[in-house]
Amino acid sequence: MTKTIVVKIGTSSLTQPETGQLALSSIATLAETLCDLRRQGHRVILVSSGAVGVGCARLGLTERPKTIALKQAVAAVGQGRLMRIYDDLFSILQQPIAQVLLTRADLVQRSRYLNVNNTFQELLGLGVIPIVNENDTVAVEELKFGDNDTLSALVASLVEANWLFLLTDVDRLYSADPRFVPDAKPISLVSSMQELTDLQIQTGGQGSQWGTGGMMTKISAARIAIAAGIRTVITQGQFPRNIEKIIQGELIGTHFAPQPEPTSARKRWIAYGLIPGGKLYLDEGAIAAVVKAGKSLLAAGIKAVEGEFDNQEAVQLCDSNGDEIARGLVNYNSEELQKICGRHSREIPSILGYGGADTVIHRDNLVLI
Numbered sequence: 001m002t003k004t005i006v007v008k009i010g011t012s013s014l015t016q017p018e019t020g021q022l023a024l025s026s027i028a029t030l031a032e033t034l035c036d037l038r039r040q041g042h043r044v045i046l047v048s049s050g051a052v053g054v055g056c057a058r059l060g061l062t063e064r065p066k067t068i069a070l071k072q073a074v075a076a077v078g079q080g081r082l083m084r085i086y087d088d089l090f091s092i093l094q095q096p097i098a099q100v101l102l103t104r105a106d107l108v109q110r111s112r113y114l115n116v117n118n119t120f121q122e123l124l125g126l127g128v129i130p131i132v133n134e135n136d137t138v139a140v141e142e143l144k145f146g147d148n149d150t151l152s153a154l155v156a157s158l159v160e161a162n163w164l165f166l167l168t169d170v171d172r173l174y175s176a177d178p179r180f181v182p183d184a185k186p187i188s189l190v191s192s193m194q195e196l197t198d199l200q201i202q203t204g205g206q207g208s209q210w211g212t213g214g215m216m217t218k219i220s221a222a223r224i225a226i227a228a229g230i231r232t233v234i235t236q237g238q239f240p241r242n243i244e245k246i247i248q249g250e251l252i253g254t255h256f257a258p259q260p261e262p263t264s265a266r267k268r269w270i271a272y273g274l275i276p277g278g279k280l281y282l283d284e285g286a287i288a289a290v291v292k293a294g295k296s297l298l299a300a301g302i303k304a305v306e307g308e309f310d311n312q313e314a315v316q317l318c319d320s321n322g323d324e325i326a327r328g329l330v331n332y333n334s335e336e337l338q339k340i341c342g343r344h345s346r347e348i349p350s351i352l353g354y355g356g357a358d359t360v361i362h363r364d365n366l367v368l369i
């Protein structure tokens with residue numbers, strides 16, 4: 001059966017750690033593997049990092065740029081070279097490819113979000129392998145994915161993929177960073193979102209020298225993907241052939257089982273497409289109503305409001321520790337919410353001087369994180 005497969009490869013797998021030069025044999029094997037998957041009838045998207053790493057190697061820079069402007073300039077040098085290498089390899093294999101560079105802004109507006117999906121569907125329908133990266137050269141700080149793990153999960157969710165492969169420089173997820181904790185335990189299967197929380201995996205802060213997010217962003221990418229019903233696998237980029245074995249059922253790397261009832265496409269856009277404009281801190285009763293009973297959020301359960309936002313903007317719903325539990329689209333702006341938080345819905349017209357919605361966030365616009 002035809003599957004939609006998104007493969008993300010990180011800088012640490014595309015380049016050699018000692019020299020920063022391209023890991024040509026891994027890239028060539030990846031290209032062969034993806035072409036084989038295409039020949040088997042699967043739809044394939046590659047999310048490739050490496051613009052900054054390859055740009056640095058080209059310009060003789062020995063460490064990742066620190067300033068944004070330099071990073072953007074270096075990415076412009078590297079992205080072209082990266083695509084040239086991919087085009088050479090895939091052309092030898094008679095496989096058409098396309099470059100898709102995205103910024104966070106492309107997913108914020110629902111019409112643009114749907115338009116990006118249409119473009120992917122056309123490309124996949126034409127038998128093309130889209131090669132996706134963040135448009136680092138123009139992305140501004142507030143409108144950035146920041147890391148390609150998140151980008152790949154959002155792309156996988158957008159196209160409703162069956163598989164997401166995160167290729168990296170470790171063979172799987174461990175209970176802690178195996179570079180620093182030699183007896184860290186390997187994890188083969190994470191069967192639910194709750195198990196992922198319970199495992200309390202230590203990720204340290206950083207990734208490898210050239211990587212961006214380390215393991216932390218891979219775990220949050222896995223959360224986004226499994227909520228969308230996508231089976232996610234972290235495995236080693238040095239052995240791309242393992243992708244085929246995994247699809248055939250071998251338990252290589254770390255597998256994250258998809259949630260049995262995926263979140264709807266619109267709610268996924270609310271949760272991960274939009275950029276939240278503020279935070280609402282909820283009391284225990286409101287948390288229970290929203291999380292356990294699946295109810296709408298009422299003003300009475302809001303303890304505090306943070307940030308400035310308009311009505312119909314996305315906000316984060318947090319517990320008293322500030323941990324996010326849900327996101328949703330608000331029916332009142334931040335100024336109005338400052339006045340009505342903690343109050344009963346029937347008091348709203350007299351407080352504001354005009355009537356409004358009974359709910360602050362209707363359950364149709366609310367999604368658990």
Ligand SMILES: Nc1ncnc2c1ncn2[C@@H]1O[C@H](COP(=O)(O)OP(=O)(O)O)[C@@H](O)[C@H]1O
Nearest residue numbers: 010011012168174176177203207208211214215
């Ligand atoms: N719990 C963990 N399990 C496995 N690897 C971890 C863990 N915590 C941190 N890491 C580190 O994450 C690194 C991979 O992340 P990163 O360098 O960002 O890779 P990529 O370039 O593939 O995105 C590994 O080299 C590993 O040392």
Ligand SMILES: N[C@@H](CCC(=O)OP(=O)(O)O)C(=O)O
Nearest residue numbers: 011049050051052147148212
């Ligand atoms: N967009 C950036 C990569 C960002 C990123 O997430 O890198 P990595 O952690 O190596 O997957 C680039 O092409 O260099």
